[in-house]
Amino acid sequence: MEIENNIVLRPRFQKDIALTTETILENAKKLKEEVKEDYRIKISDNHIFFFITLAKRKYYSPHLHIELEENEDKTTHIKGLFGPDQTVWTFFMFLHFIIAGIFLIFSMIAYSHWRLKQSTTLDFIIMGTMVVFWFALYTQARINRKKCAPQMYKLEDLMNKILE
Template identity: 65%
Template sequence: METDNSIALRPTFSEDVPQSMQQILEKAATIKQEVKDDFIIKISDHHLFIFITHAHRKYYSPHLHVELTENDDKTTNVRGLYGPDQTVWTFFMFLHFIIAGVFLVFAMMAYSHYTLKQSTTFDFAIMTIMVVCWFALYVQARINRTKCQPQMRKLDALIEKIIAV
């Protein structure tokens, strides 16, 4: 499957396969036992969650969430979302909110200082640092995405094996 190479940090794919959702889920359950040393496959209703095992996992290791939707013509739409570990994603989001919060506080302080005819140099310096930190987080996320490409390819090969006819 070809993942989207856009600016998104969480690549996705979508594909229609000529199998029923039940056939795909049964095949996933069978393959789950074969690959248990390298992958953890969790099946929940019409969702597959595929993780790298703890022995091979790095902090940047991706996981794959696959949603299966049965079409009217007895085919199944397979939609996948690659993402980082939930803990890492939550931490990155937390840092983004902290940086945005600090930026907004100092923007308000800069406005107050400006209206009171006081110096705004410190406020704008902190705001600039927050913008730099925000870009640094983005660059780090892109670096992590590049590092996890080999593991993403392994996850991709596994889902291809599961949905192969």
């Protein structure tokens, strides 16, 4: 999978394989015991989550979630999603909503000031600052994704061991 050239912050993938869902889940249970020092594998129904253990985890470390959907011909359709830690992603989204909220509030204030023929300079400065903050957040997320790319490839290798 090509991670570095992808614009999305949470890369997704889909594939079909010739194994049944039960076989994949059994492989995951076997591998769970083999790699428990470096990785944590959590199985819930037809979902498998791959995490890096706390001892080796950084704040930007990814996790991998795969969903297994059994097809009628006994093959399995796999949907995968790489993402940051849930706490980091929640904080990241919280910052986005705060920035968007401030931008919208000051755009409404700027419109009111414009209609009342008052100065809108401060309103546009704050709106411009919010745009700069938004680009800074996106840039930081891209930097973090680049830092975690080797760990993403390791999680993908771990997933491929289950799918063999």
